[in-house]
Amino acid sequence: MAEDLINSYRTGPDEAGRFGIFGGRFVSETLMPLILDLEAEYEKAKTDPAFWAEMDDLWTHYVGRPSPLYFAERLTARLGGAKIYMKRDELNHTGAHKINNVLGQILLARRMGKERIIAETGAGQHGVATATVCARFGLKCVVYMGAHDVERQAPNVFRMRLLGAEVIPVTSGRGTLKDAMNDALRDWVTNVRDTFYCIGTVAGPHPYPAMVRDFQSIIGKEARAQMLAREGRLPDTIIAAIGGGSNAMGLFHPFLDDTSVRIIGVEAGGKGVDERMEHCASLTGGRPGVLHGNRTYLLQDADGQILEGHSISAGLDYPGIGPEHAWLHDIGRAEYVSITDTEALAAFRLCCEEEGIIPALETAHAFAHVMKIAPALPADHLICMNMCGRGDKDIFTVARHLGFEMKV
Amino acid sequence: MTRIDVRFAALKAEGRKAFVAYIMGGDPDHDRSLALMQGLPAAGVDVIELGLPFTDPMADGPTIQRAGQRALEGGQTLALTLAMVRAFRAGDDATPIVLMGYYNPIYSMGVERFVAEATSAGVDGLIIVDLPPEEDAELCLPARAAGMNFIRLATPTTDDRRLPTVLRNTSGFVYYVSITGITGAGAADAGAVAPEVARIKAATDLPVIVGFGIATPEAARAVASVADGCVVGSAIVAKIGSGAPVAEVLGFVADLAAGAHSA
Numbered sequence: 001m002a003e004d005l006i007n008s009y010r011t012g013p014d015e016a017g018r019f020g021i022f023g024g025r026f027v028s029e030t031l032m033p034l035i036l037d038l039e040a041e042y043e044k045a046k047t048d049p050a051f052w053a054e055m056d057d058l059w060t061h062y063v064g065r066p067s068p069l070y071f072a073e074r075l076t077a078r079l080g081g082a083k084i085y086m087k088r089d090e091l092n093h094t095g096a097h098k099i100n101n102v103l104g105q106i107l108l109a110r111r112m113g114k115e116r117i118i119a120e121t122g123a124g125q126h127g128v129a130t131a132t133v134c135a136r137f138g139l140k141c142v143v144y145m146g147a148h149d150v151e152r153q154a155p156n157v158f159r160m161r162l163l164g165a166e167v168i169p170v171t172s173g174r175g176t177l178k179d180a181m182n183d184a185l186r187d188w189v190t191n192v193r194d195t196f197y198c199i200g201t202v203a204g205p206h207p208y209p210a211m212v213r214d215f216q217s218i219i220g221k222e223a224r225a226q227m228l229a230r231e232g233r234l235p236d237t238i239i240a241a242i243g244g245g246s247n248a249m250g251l252f253h254p255f256l257d258d259t260s261v262r263i264i265g266v267e268a269g270g271k272g273v274d275e276r277m278e279h280c281a282s283l284t285g286g287r288p289g290v291l292h293g294n295r296t297y298l299l300q301d302a303d304g305q306i307l308e309g310h311s312i313s314a315g316l317d318y319p320g321i322g323p324e325h326a327w328l329h330d331i332g333r334a335e336y337v338s339i340t341d342t343e344a345l346a347a348f349r350l351c352c353e354e355e356g357i358i359p360a361l362e363t364a365h366a367f368a369h370v371m372k373i374a375p376a377l378p379a380d381h382l383i384c385m386n387m388c389g390r391g392d393k394d395i396f397t398v399a400r401h402l403g404f405e406m407k408v
Numbered sequence: 409m410t411r412i413d414v415r416f417a418a419l420k421a422e423g424r425k426a427f428v429a430y431i432m433g434g435d436p437d438h439d440r441s442l443a444l445m446q447g448l449p450a451a452g453v454d455v456i457e458l459g460l461p462f463t464d465p466m467a468d469g470p471t472i473q474r475a476g477q478r479a480l481e482g483g484q485t486l487a488l489t490l491a492m493v494r495a496f497r498a499g500d501d502a503t504p505i506v507l508m509g510y511y512n513p514i515y516s517m518g519v520e521r522f523v524a525e526a527t528s529a530g531v532d533g534l535i536i537v538d539l540p541p542e543e544d545a546e547l548c549l550p551a552r553a554a555g556m557n558f559i560r561l562a563t564p565t566t567d568d569r570r571l572p573t574v575l576r577n578t579s580g581f582v583y584y585v586s587i588t589g590i591t592g593a594g595a596a597d598a599g600a601v602a603p604e605v606a607r608i609k610a611a612t613d614l615p616v617i618v619g620f621g622i623a624t625p626e627a628a629r630a631v632a633s634v635a636d637g638c639v640v641g642s643a644i645v646a647k648i649g650s651g652a653p654v655a656e657v658l659g660f661v662a663d664l665a666a667g668a669h670s671a
Contacts, residue, residue, distance in 0.1 A: 016542065026511060026538040028467045030563040030588055033570055172473060178464065185466045190589035192565055290512045290538065291464060303485040304516025306463045 009256035009333050012324060017206020017294075020330060022323035025205045027293045030189045039207040041112050046214070051107065055215075058103050062136070063093045065100075065218065069226035069384070074354045082377035084370060085235065086357075086387040087223045087251065096360065096389035097219060097247040098129035098200060104215035106133045109196035116140045116191065119198045120184040122149055122177035122243065123315030123362065124156025125389055126200030131165035141165040144184045147175035149314045156393050174308045177243070177318045181292055201244025202322030205293030209322050216250025223384055224254050231382055237262040237373070240386040241366040242336070243280070243316035245325045247388035252334060262335070265325060266369045268316035269338030270309065280309040281338040282321040283329045291319070296326040312341035312397065313361035315389070343368040345401055348391065360389030361397065410532045411504040412557050412580040415454055416615045416636070426581075426637025427452055427628065427668035428617055429644055429661055430508065432459035432475035433492055434484025440654055441479070442492050447658040449503045452665025455617075457535070457639065460489055460509025467537045469592035471642040474649055486513045486522070490529045497530035506533040506559060506580070511547065519547055523554045533557035533580045541573045548577050561585050562608055571611050581615040582608055584635065589620070592642030596621035602634035625667025632671035640664050 012019040025035060045051040059065040068091065072084045089097040109117060117139050121127030127143040134141035143160055147169040150157050160167050173179035181204075188197045202209045202216070220238075227235050238255055240248035242265045255261045270279030279285055282297040289298035291306055299307040299319035311317045328334040339347075344361060347368035351359045359367060366385050374383060391398070399406045409417075419426050429448055434441050448456050461476035461484050468476070493505055507526065514522045514536070526534075534551055541548075541560070548558040557580030565588060566574050575582065584605060586596035596618065605616050618631050619639030631638040643664070647657050 025540060025542050027540060028537050028563075029540055029561045029574060030467075030565050030585065032540045032542070033565045033567065172470070173463070182464050182466050186469070186590045189467060190593065192588045288515075290510075290515055292466070293538070295515075298512075300512070300516065302516075303487075304462075304513035305480060306512070 010253060012327065013206060013210050019324045019327035021288070022296050022326040023206055023209055023294050025293065026290045026295065027205045028189060030192060034192055035205050037112070041108055042207050042211050045108055045111060054107055055104060059218065063099055063103065064091060066222040067091050069223055069230060072355050078354055079371060079374040081375040081379065082381035082383045083379065084374060085227065085382065085384045087219060087384060089219055089247065089386060089388045090359065090363065090390035094125070094129045094132050095392065096125040096129065097216060097250060098126045099132065100218055100250065101200070101212045101215040101246060102126070102129040102133045102198060104211070105196070105198045106137060106139065109139070109198070110137065112196065114194060114196035116142070116195045117198050118142045118144065118184050118187050118195055119200060120144045120177065120180040121200060122180070122317055123313065123360070124149070124153040124160065124393060125315060127165070127167070128156050128159050128163070130198050131160040131163035134165065135163045142187065143167050144170050144180040144187070146177060146180045147171045149176055152397055153314055153393055154396065176308065177314070178306065185292070201246040202249045202324060203244045203292060203294055203296065203320060209294065209324055212246050213249045213253055213324060216246050217253045219247065219250035219386060220252060220254035223251060227382065227384060234258050234261055235382040235384040237264060237381065237383045239264045239266065239366050239370055239383060240388065241266045241316065241362045242321060242325065243268065243318050243362065244320070245322035247386050249322055249324060251386045256333060263333065264369065265334055265336045266365045267336055267338045268311035268313055268365060269340040270311045272340055273338050277307050278310040279338065280311045280316050280318060282319060283325065283336040284338050286319070288326070294323045296320050296323045297329070312344060312401070313365065315360065315362040316365065337369055339365040339368040345398065347371055348398060357387065358391040359387060360391045361394045363388050410555065410557050410580065411502060412455065412506070412532045415504050416581060419454060425632040425668050425671045426454045426615065426617060427632070427665040428455040428457055428619070428637060428639040429453040430457040430459060430639060430641030431648065432461060432472065432479050432645060433489035434461060434479030434482055435475040435645070436478050436648055437482045438484065438488060442495055443654045444648070444657060445492065445496050446499060447654065448661060449500055451658045451662040452669060453503070453661060454637070455504045455506060457506045457508045457641070458489065458493065460486060460507055460513060462510040462513060465510060467590055469590040469642060471592040471646045471649065475645045486517055490525050493529040493531055504532045505530065506535055507531055508535040509537070511536050511538050514547060519550055523550050523556070527554050527556060531556060533559050535559045535561065535583060537561070541576060544577050552577065552579065559583055564588050564604065568607070571608065575612050578614065581617050581636070582612060583639065584608060584616055584618045586618050586620045586631070591620060594621045596627060596631050598630040598634050601631060605635045625663045628664050628667035629671045632668040638668050
């Protein structure tokens with residue numbers, strides 16, 4: 001890596017929305033004017049103190065920020081190595097980091113005069129956050145969710161409906177997050193005039209990857225200040241789980257120029273990253289391609305057809321990854337590893353038993369990697385992992401995998 | 409001059425409207441798809457749009473999504489679609505062929521290799537839905553340099569401010585999308601389309617062809633009468649999807665073509 005040639009890792013994307021070769025604006029002409037409008041509106045909002053004052057107020061009083069930086073004392077003792085901190089974003093209103101971004105996009109939608117909000121969701125956390133904020137502001141909300149995910153995330157589906165959202169099960173493809181995103185894009189292209197597409201991750205056409213990252217960066221900004229206050233120095237390693245990669249990008253971005261900080265993203269290894277492709281590890285098992293408005297690493301076959309992948313966690317079940325992660329991977333500033341379903345389940349249980357925290361299955365992937373590396377690290381090595389979501393929504397899935405009969 | 413330019417010049421000289429038909433390459437299977445394609449010119453089709461199947465056709469409605477799935481399940485690949493073009497060219501060197509699809513299979517093959525193989529196979533133009541003018545360096549410019557037309561979609565959201573950007577590297581013809589939405593949804597309203605076509609024609613000398621939401625010979629006639637021609641896709645693909653034999657599909661295409669040509 002030509003480190004001396006790069007002044008900062010935090011300046012992307014360029015004007016074309018590129019991080020290196022990744023990102024861009026690969027959308028149909030119908031959507032292009034909307035994306036340009038959104039970019040202009042976001043650029044205005046970004047430097048408008050009134051916009052951030054409203055965000056801060058909602059983050060504080062509605063979401064419950066800042067989220068704590070918690071020292072996981074028993075897990076640290078149990079693993080017997082590095083000192084483990086958890087950034088407790090699962091304590092946010094709606095139980096995950098997703099609402100950080102949704103608030104920003106909904107405030108933008110209001111500034112743009114859009115009254116109908118659409119969203120895609122995998123695990124349902126982004127859908128719940130969107131439905132929540134739409135209820136808070138009296139906006140119409142339509143959530144596209146893969147039919148397979150509707151089934152495996154029933155509690156979140158009910159939550160969204162309680163909040164007044166219309167949940168549309170998507171049956172095209174295999175009925176997961178990728179297909180939900182296709183149908184959300186089809187809705188958007190049909191209802192361009194009154195509809196705002198609230199994307200839940202750091203993917204999609206420019207400016208979404210940058211905009212969602214900026215809204216999620218509150219995680220890393222807080223964690224950085226909290227660690228400095230607590231330990232008097234930066235963490236040595238930061239770790240987060242990655243589907244599209246929004247919680248990870250939010251944690252990573254404020255640390256990118258702190259080159260002493262090791263950055264690790266954890267992808268869903270499903271049943272193992274091999275030629276069977278029953279995983280969702282786009283960086284470790286995919287190659288660059290173009291989907292959903294951006295160029296990034298994708299799971300695909302030799303003909304460029306997109307593969308479905310597999311993960312126990314609906315939120316990670318996506319064949320792509322945010323373009324900034326693809327770039328960080330290629331330049332080597334962040335490392336990306338994968339964790340299997342089985343390892344994530346074991347981590348899920350350990351976190352419940354040792355810390356009294358039920359993590360989301362997505363989050364359990366990050367924790368599983370902490371379990372792998374912490375024991376071999378010295379006691380003064382500081383790990384900060386993002387506890388990006390709580391696992392209440394996953395108890396049915398976990399129960400089924402543990403062979404526990406649970407009547408709903 | 410591509411075959412597209414030659415064809416439109418001839419249509420203009422004859423004072424006729426163009427009828428453009430879309431079928432998905434490899435749907436319902438490779439052999440029947442090729443047979444259909446070979447039958448289109450005799451059914452009155454002036455320009456053939458050959459769909460490239462893709463797993464995630466974000467701008468397409470269920471009819472064309474299913475056609476793509478059928479083709480992919482039958483083993484269709486970009487290389488096989490190019491082979492279809494080659495086979496078609498063996499018997500017809502005049503009918504223009506436009507490939508229509510999404511970028512990833514092309515990117516996966518490699519732009520340089522794709523452009524070389526497509527031109528040698530006899531492809532005349534490309535419509536790649538997810539490559540707006542902002543991404544012209546990807547494929548539009550290399551394809552033009554190799555002598556292919558790059559046909560751009562203009563839509564109801566393409567306002568006067570943006571229109572020059574859309575037209576800048578467009579050649580062959582301009583494809584006006586009659587509705588905001590996906591293929592196979594809604595119905596084109598010739599009354600609403602007419603001023604939009606006039607607006608585009610004021611900004612370019614290229615023929616303007618209207619597509620999306622045209623399913624009957626009557627609609628083909630109505631829309632073609634306010635433009636330089638029209639495209640029918642989903643209605644033909646739905647007929648193929650219903651299991652209709654090749655001859656019956658071609659009969660339906662002939663009716664649509666007659667509708668457009670009567671304008």
